[in-house]
Amino acid sequence: MKFEKFAPGLMAAFEDYQREGRTGLSRHTRSLGVLSAEDSPKPPRAVVFIHCDSEASLEHLADYRIRVNQPAGRVRTAFLPVESLEPLSEEPAIQRIVPSRYMRLLMDVAPDKVNLPTFRASSGLNGDGVIVGVVDTGVDPNHPAFAGRILRIWDQVLPGPGVVEGDYGVELTESLLTVSRDTHGHGTHVAGIAAGADGGFGGVAPQAELIIVKTDLQDAHVADAVRYVFRVAHEMGRPAVVNLSLGGHDDAHDGSDSLSQIIDGESGPGRIVCCAAGNEGDDNIHAQVVVRHRGRRTVRFRVPGSSGFDAVRMAILNGWYSGGDRIKVAVQSPGGFQTPFQDVIVDGPPWKNYHLPDCHVRIVTPGPDLSNGDHNFWIEMFHPGDPLLPVTPGVWRLRLRGTSVEDGRVDVWALDTSQGLDVVFSGRSVADSHKIGSPGAAASAITVASYTSKACWIDIDGARQEIGWELDEVSEFSSEGPLRNGAQKPDLAAPGAMIAAPLSADSSVSSSYMVASGYRVNGGTSMAAPFVTGIVALLLQDNGSLDPQQVKAFLRQHSLIPGSDQPLGTFSPKWGFGLINLPEMLRPPESVSETGGIVENIQEGWVQIGNVRVPMWRPI
């Protein structure tokens, strides 16, 4: 008996059966796929998933009355007597045996939260004829949720001749789609939310077709990807919506950055882009101060102690202030060593290097940025002689001195080279606002915040899992707007935690995040954005000429902040215009119609014949 192959829930059931017989199984029949009627002459049987070698022949297991339903595949189902679990476990080609489970409503609540099933049923929309572009970590081309609907993959990471938009990577179609792999899993999950087709965990637009770009996350290559999807869609004569569940804070946070400009330039009738708002709602990565004329301000930030592959090897401050002001900047290290104050440099190289005893600092202070006319200072802290050495940990200070000030507001974002955003501000300058950067800052993009629609789930082993986010609220991690220029972002909120969707077979994930074979949960504004992407695909199926403003108007009209007494159309920097709340019908029926002298007013609910008006729906 190979106990290690059994999922814990199945192991527990088998042990109870061995100890107590059929009676011991009875406590498991409500949850597991175990069939064991007390008065039945048949032996108790189990329905299981088996994870095995994809080409393994398991026909010989019939000798043990084990019926395997599929002749091939990595994951198969089987029906067998409980007593045959032992020989099943002895089969070398089988790695894992997991019980089938009764599905619960707990699994998939997001669509109901936004009235999606009713909207789809009444409208008949499913994304047919629309292209959903996903620029992300790739896709699992073998996942059944996408069968037959992936049109192309531009894998920017593989070596190759590239495409029109960029001479790098390789474009794959048809039988070559499987050359590309999503080893991270994020892109597969995102694509599944927008356009997966599955009975239990279906996407919003299950008949839309997909164009996938597996990107290296360079924003210039993301820009190329947006252009690529729209070009291919145009060649096919189809409307398209592109999903970007990506973001950063290296920009001015006002939509003037280059990627945002390209999104604005490429968007138009039948070409829509949806972006995630960002996940820094709980992270103190933004500071805001007002520096008076000839005044001084100090902003504290902390570099954590770190080591290993994810150490902070460079800390960066990305600061912005009005082009009409002149503010000098300096940095003080944890050891108390400070650089001189540096003014704007308009002649020659706009940077200076300062070798402090405990760290190297480079301060870049060019003239007004030509994209928006504002000043940007860029400060890097690192060890040039040893690039693997972490940045000196401790409290650092950014010093600001106003030499010519009218506005005085300074916004600074902290960046670093670790996987997480570990360099954070502290003190009174910390500001939760203005944490939506590129590409969510693009004016024409639909920028989506996350709503927590589910905070617990049953994993594939039958264990209850929980995450500590407040249910039925905007997710705490969801980044807050507005933009630095006051523009209203995010646009709306959609379910983003915890969402069940396809799992890439080439990725690895803890079983506690798996909800079924081939499906996992994940949370983030990454999950909220494709929810809206799918909705946009439905709208484009109905009207392929919708432009971004029209789509935004529809979404705004059908978004509401739950529990709020604010009127429809109220903006919140956390919710946008609220949680999407799809109408029961795509468009209301004509209010008033007349046929043969009979006037019907559906909106008001009456019928008039001649001079007699009666209620439309009279109790019988």
Added chain:
Amino acid sequence: MDYQKMDAALAAALAEVRDPEERALSVFIHTARAPQDAEADFLEDLGVGGVTGGRQVFTATLSPRAVEELSDQPWLRYMKLSRRLRILGSG
């Protein structure tokens, strides 16, 4: 080299230059207008693709030497360094 036509991040990247001929700077290129013939030829000689269709924003991977040459062109508005984004899922 016209540094005023570069953003701060690109200037910082140039400060770290070792090999001026190495094509390692991924940039956005903003032109004052859709490139005319000679301007389009210049960009294409630098390896910039898609220089047609009336666009004014392009992407390319350039060497520091190419960045310097491009910065001195009067029809160039500005350049910005491409930065790496993050995916926004929790797991």
